[in-house]
Amino acid sequence: MIAVWPLLCLSLLLALLALWLLRRERRAQAQLRVYRKLAEGVPDDAERFKRSQYFARIGTWDWEVDTQRLYWSEAIYGMFGFKVGEVVPSYELFCSCVHPDDRERVRAGELRCLETGENHDEEYRVVWPDGSIHWLRETGNVVKNVHDTTIKMMGVVRDITDEKVSTSQLQQLAHFDPLTGLPNRLMLEQRLSRALEQARHNQTRVALVFVDLNGFKAINDQYGHAAGDRVLSATARRLQGILRTSDTVARIGGDEFVVILEGLSPGLDLEEEARRIGEKIFNELSPPVEVDSHRHSIGSSLGVAVFPDHAGRMDQLLHVADLAMYEAKRSGNNQYRLGQ
Numbered sequence: 001m002i003a004v005w006p007l008l009c010l011s012l013l014l015a016l017l018a019l020w021l022l023r024r025e026r027r028a029q030a031q032l033r034v035y036r037k038l039a040e041g042v043p044d045d046a047e048r049f050k051r052s053q054y055f056a057r058i059g060t061w062d063w064e065v066d067t068q069r070l071y072w073s074e075a076i077y078g079m080f081g082f083k084v085g086e087v088v089p090s091y092e093l094f095c096s097c098v099h100p101d102d103r104e105r106v107r108a109g110e111l112r113c114l115e116t117g118e119n120h121d122e123e124y125r126v127v128w129p130d131g132s133i134h135w136l137r138e139t140g141n142v143v144k145n146v147h148d149t150t151i152k153m154m155g156v157v158r159d160i161t162d163e164k165v166s167t168s169q170l171q172q173l174a175h176f177d178p179l180t181g182l183p184n185r186l187m188l189e190q191r192l193s194r195a196l197e198q199a200r201h202n203q204t205r206v207a208l209v210f211v212d213l214n215g216f217k218a219i220n221d222q223y224g225h226a227a228g229d230r231v232l233s234a235t236a237r238r239l240q241g242i243l244r245t246s247d248t249v250a251r252i253g254g255d256e257f258v259v260i261l262e263g264l265s266p267g268l269d270l271e272e273e274a275r276r277i278g279e280k281i282f283n284e285l286s287p288p289v290e291v292d293s294h295r296h297s298i299g300s301s302l303g304v305a306v307f308p309d310h311a312g313r314m315d316q317l318l319h320v321a322d323l324a325m326y327e328a329k330r331s332g333n334n335q336y337r338l339g340q
Helices: 004-041 045-056 074-079 091-097 100-116 161-175 185-202 216-223 225-241 270-285 314-330
Strands: 058-064 070-072 120-127 133-144 150-159 205-214 248-253 256-264 289-291 294-296 299-307 335-338
Touching: 058 074, 070 074, 070 091, 074 150, 091 100, 100 120, 100 133, 100 150, 133 161, 161 185, 185 205, 185 248, 185 256, 185 314, 205 270, 205 314, 216 225, 216 294, 225 248, 225 256, 225 270, 225 289, 225 294, 256 270, 270 299, 270 335, 299 314, 314 335
Parallel strands: 299 335
Antiparallel strands: 058 070, 058 150, 120 133, 133 150, 205 256, 205 299, 248 256, 289 294
8 A cells, every 4th residue: 555655646746747738738828829929920131120219219311412312211300390201301491390499500510411421410499380389319420322422411300309308307407496496506506606706807896695584484384385485485486586687596495585786886884785685675574474264474694694795605604694693683673684
C-alpha cells in the first residue's frame, strides 16, 4: 500500500504539469490572436509616419528655391489652423500666417540659411484664422545639387504652444504671489535692484515702504483663511490703485507688503514725503473690507527708507525699512516711521 504513494504523487505532478502547459498554450494562443489583430490594422510606413507626426505635433516641409513651391506634410496644416487641403501652401501664405511682430525676424533667418548654409532655427508665433495665437519652432537647412548650388530648404516644424504656456506659468509662479498676483520677494528684489541702478545713473531717489497690516490675524482666526485671503486681495488692489505705473507693490509673505517709489527728486524733504506717503496709504486702507456681509477694518504700520540717504545698497535699504516698520508698529496703529 505504501508503494502506491509514489505513483500517486507522480501522477499528480504529471497532471499539474499538463494543466500548466495547457494554460500556457491558451495564453500563447490568446496573445497570438491579439498580435494578429494588431498586425492586420498596422498601416504601412508612410501612414505610420504621418500618424507619428500628428501625435507628436511635428511636421515636415520643403521649399524649392527656383519654383518657390512649398510642400507641407499633413501635420503642418493643423499647426497653422487649417484643415488638410483647405489651402495651397505657398511662401506668401506662410508669411501671412506668421505674427507681424515675428515676420521680419523669421524671413531674415531663412534668408541667412539660404545665403550661408547655416542651420535655420527659429521660434515664432502664428495667427490662426480664428485669431488665436500659437507658438511654433522651425528648424531647417539647405539642400544642394552636385554643382554645390542650393536648390531647396528642408526642415521640420514643431508645435511648442503648450511648452510656452507651461514656461509662462512657471515664470508666473516663480515671480508673482499666487493669491494677489503681486510681485513676490524675488521679483521685488529684481525690481529694486533695477530701480537703484537707475537712480544712481539719474541722480534721483528711491523710497522703499514696508507695509504691515494690523488686526489681520484676528480676522484669520475668527473668520477663517478664506476671509483673510479676500482681505489681502482687497488690500493689494487698493495699494495698486494709488501708485504710479512706474512704482511697484509686492507681497513678501503673510500680511506684509512692500512699495517701491522710483524717480523721486533729489531735493525732496524726506520728513514731508514720508508724511505724505503715510497719509495716502492710511486713507486708502482705512475703509472696511466687506466679506460675506462682515465688515473688516484693518490698520497698518509703515516703515520708510530712502536711497541714497539711508542706505547705498539694496540689502541695507531693506533692513532700514524693516526696522522702521517695527518701530512704527510699537508706536500704535496707523503709524509711520522714517528710517535712520
